[in-house]
Amino acid sequence: MSTRRPALALLAFALVYTALPAQSTQSHIRAVESGLGPVVTIVGRPVDHREILAEMQRLHVPAVSIAVIHGGKIEWAKGYGTQSESGAPVTTGTLFQAASLSKSLTSMAALRLVEQRKLSLDAPVETELKSWILPQTSFAAQSPVTLRKLLSHTAGTTVHGFRGYAAGEPVPTLTQVLNGTKPANSDPVVVAEVPGTHYSYSGGGYSIVQQMMIDQSGKAFPQLMKESVLGPVGMSSSTFQQPLDPAKRNKVAMPVDSQGKPIPGGPHTYPEMAAAGLWTTPSDVARWVIELQRSLTGKANHVISAEMARTMLTPIKEGYGLGVGAESPSHKPAMSHGGGNEGYRCIYFAYQDGDGAVIMTNSENGGALYGELLGSIARVYGWPDYRPQERTLATVPLAQQLQFTGNFQIKDGPAMAITPAKDSLQLSMYGSAPNSLFPSSPASFFVTDDIMQLTFDGPDHGVVIFGERRDPFERVKDAAKP
Numbered sequence: 001m002s003t004r005r006p007a008l009a010l011l012a013f014a015l016v017y018t019a020l021p022a023q024s025t026q027s028h029i030r031a032v033e034s035g036l037g038p039v040v041t042i043v044g045r046p047v048d049h050r051e052i053l054a055e056m057q058r059l060h061v062p063a064v065s066i067a068v069i070h071g072g073k074i075e076w077a078k079g080y081g082t083q084s085e086s087g088a089p090v091t092t093g094t095l096f097q098a099a100s101l102s103k104s105l106t107s108m109a110a111l112r113l114v115e116q117r118k119l120s121l122d123a124p125v126e127t128e129l130k131s132w133i134l135p136q137t138s139f140a141a142q143s144p145v146t147l148r149k150l151l152s153h154t155a156g157t158t159v160h161g162f163r164g165y166a167a168g169e170p171v172p173t174l175t176q177v178l179n180g181t182k183p184a185n186s187d188p189v190v191v192a193e194v195p196g197t198h199y200s201y202s203g204g205g206y207s208i209v210q211q212m213m214i215d216q217s218g219k220a221f222p223q224l225m226k227e228s229v230l231g232p233v234g235m236s237s238s239t240f241q242q243p244l245d246p247a248k249r250n251k252v253a254m255p256v257d258s259q260g261k262p263i264p265g266g267p268h269t270y271p272e273m274a275a276a277g278l279w280t281t282p283s284d285v286a287r288w289v290i291e292l293q294r295s296l297t298g299k300a301n302h303v304i305s306a307e308m309a310r311t312m313l314t315p316i317k318e319g320y321g322l323g324v325g326a327e328s329p330s331h332k333p334a335m336s337h338g339g340g341n342e343g344y345r346c347i348y349f350a351y352q353d354g355d356g357a358v359i360m361t362n363s364e365n366g367g368a369l370y371g372e373l374l375g376s377i378a379r380v381y382g383w384p385d386y387r388p389q390e391r392t393l394a395t396v397p398l399a400q401q402l403q404f405t406g407n408f409q410i411k412d413g414p415a416m417a418i419t420p421a422k423d424s425l426q427l428s429m430y431g432s433a434p435n436s437l438f439p440s441s442p443a444s445f446f447v448t449d450d451i452m453q454l455t456f457d458g459p460d461h462g463v464v465i466f467g468e469r470r471d472p473f474e475r476v477k478d479a480a481k482p
Helices: 025-033 052-058 099-115 147-151 174-179 203-217 221-233 246-251 282-296 306-312 366-381 398-404
Strands: 040-042 063-070 073-081 325-327 333-341 344-351 356-361 389-391 406-410 415-420 425-429 435-441 444-446 453-458 461-466 469-476
Touching (some): 063 282, 063 366, 099 282, 099 333, 147 203, 174 203, 203 221, 282 306, 282 344
Parallel strands (some): 040 389
Antiparallel strands (some): 063 356, 333 344, 415 425, 461 469
16 A cells, blocks of 8 residues: 555654663574563553564464664565465565655656756656656646646655555556556546645655656666666565566565465555565665665765765655655654555664664554564664553443544544544554554544644534654544444
């Protein structure tokens, strides 16, 4: 579905860990594996650290792969679980869909084309598109749509994310995706807000970028990405080919839903390659992260110059640069992106001048696991971010809470469902398993596997709070309230 925006994936925990004494790599690995715990703790309740394999089983995540960056290099990488119910063990070479992490690499490739004078950051896209015409709207007429705005999600374009195409389904062309015509299963990509006014996450905008890059390079997108980014960075296990070459299928961690059941037919196909099409490993993504870190200082400019790397990592709106989150919760310069395709959840986070990690899972419930893993990695390596937040539980009768059940839509974001359970409400988002909602007041709630909070202004609307970000939501038609 490629819908998980960076602001949600950052899990903006509170600050300041005390760095642990120097340890061996094996000690680091063991400490990370045994140090998982909730992202949010409840005042007065004990906190138990958990083992990674036990958490994988509890959260229905059959496969996870990790790469940790320390001292400017990959200190360690390791796979856990099996690629399928009866499959081979996960290794550092096991392939996962990178979902929206694809946008970061796409952005770097587009900026390379800018430096080669094949694209412009600030020219109207109408002057650079050959195979598709941007529909004209009253919003588009007020300010030009440009590559810079598309890469920073400030172009006002629609279509938040894509759900891909299951095995056996017809796969549309890129033009059909952009036009929203059959067999595309997404809406047309249009300009629905004045370009440049604010951040509005848009996978559809990256499909426009994909078309621009194809038109200006004259190359198929997978070939272009291999030549411009994957090859120069040394990402030898990675490809943007959609669907994946059948010969590589035996290396794939097969996707499952939030209950651990296999996605019918296996991985979905994403013709929206720029937004969601990368197949890769955590080690390969870590190589890309290190390349960008080193490019900033002029030490490894295999793709873009130091000046362009700084442009890429300069926040424009909402802490987002060009294809990458550019700030950490502690406001230390960072690089990050989360991603979610059908049956896959993943994230990378790294400081621009230091440590980082890449985590990939093959489950729609993988976001909960990678949140715990980031907290454990942060503790072991002394990061200034990802410390669990503590919240106070309020006493609110369940009968009073039931007014907030139903289906809701986050503005510029995904849908969420709130349902009653035995002794609490439950929240479902991104296709993940329901999470218990804990009241912090009669109209405010939190979960323990994410820093997200909900505050209702009334039964039908409110705001979702992610650190300093506040996104409004409102009720949509459902069985609870027609």
